[in-house]
């Protein structure tokens with residue numbers, strides 16, 4: 122069994138050595154201190170460890186008072202990129218917390234392949250980690266109970282290491298868009314696909330995927346010159362209910378504000394209508410959306426155009442020209458590119474739509490859908 126303790130030296134009276142006694146006394150004091158810390162550490166179900174000192178204290182406390190470890194249901198270990206940490210201590214800590222349901226691990230990118238080797242959590246449901254996919258694959262395969270899988274970047278290469286891994290029980294998945302091509306999981310109901318530097322067009326990748334017939338909620342990042350993004354989504358998930366679109370800068374040097382998919386309201390409305398069950402849409406864009414940011418009448422006109430496809434707004438918000446199922450649209454735009462953000466929340470309020478909320482400043486994407 123691995124030990125995080127330095128073994129105590131065995132002394133013989135004839136081997137009198139002052140330095141050994143000093144070391145022994147110091148270690149005895151350290152042990153006493155550790156015992157005191159362990160006895161005073163409360164038994165908690167949710168634990169967050171954010172530095173190596175806390176990690177060591179928790180590992181020692183779990184060894185001296187096992188209830189501390191067995192009580193933990195949710196564990197988050199979050200170290201910054203340059204934090205040197207003891208893998209042995211981390212693994213010991215994890216071994217002493219066998220009842221974890223939710224495990225969040227944010228570790229330096231150089232963490233070795235064996236970081237999670239051999240660890241078992243019979244009740245594990247949620248895993249969020251920035252560890253490379255090849256590090257995660259054996260761990261995922263040994264935990265078929267995982268429903269929520271939130272992964273970080275892939276190491277690249279021709280195929281994602283997850284390509285041969287069964288994700289049949291995973292319902293909520295977050296991973297790089299490029300890895301989707303190698304996966305087969307029609308049972309996913311919530312998907313968050315994020316961009317990486319290698320990907321120019323989200324819609325191109327989405328069009329190559331098999332249909333996700335059970336997909337309920339999709340969050341996808343796309344470049345601001347990806348004009349076919351809604352077409353790509355409607356082919357992937359025609360029965361989608363919730364959609365979050367998050368724009369990222371394109372690689373084109375000369376960006377023109379007018380060249381954005383959502384600015385062509387006729388095409389945008391047509392493509393939105395392909396999502397015949399869509400209920401909620403949040404779109405974060407990188408331009409001003411309206412001439413006078415925050416102006417309610419201008420935003421209302423824009424919402425009408427998106428819902429109807431008509432370039433000349435009328436007062437008819439209920440006819441067949443209006444998207445049949447959408448009832449909530451959140452628009453998140455910038456007064457000045459990526460500086461001052463404005464979020465407006467529009468809801469169907471028969472017989473028309475109304476703006477219920479408006480926020481300023483940095484927003485959480487989770488506020489919406």
Ligand SMILES: [Zn+2]
Pocket residue numbers: 254274275276281282283300
């Ligand atoms: Zn991957």
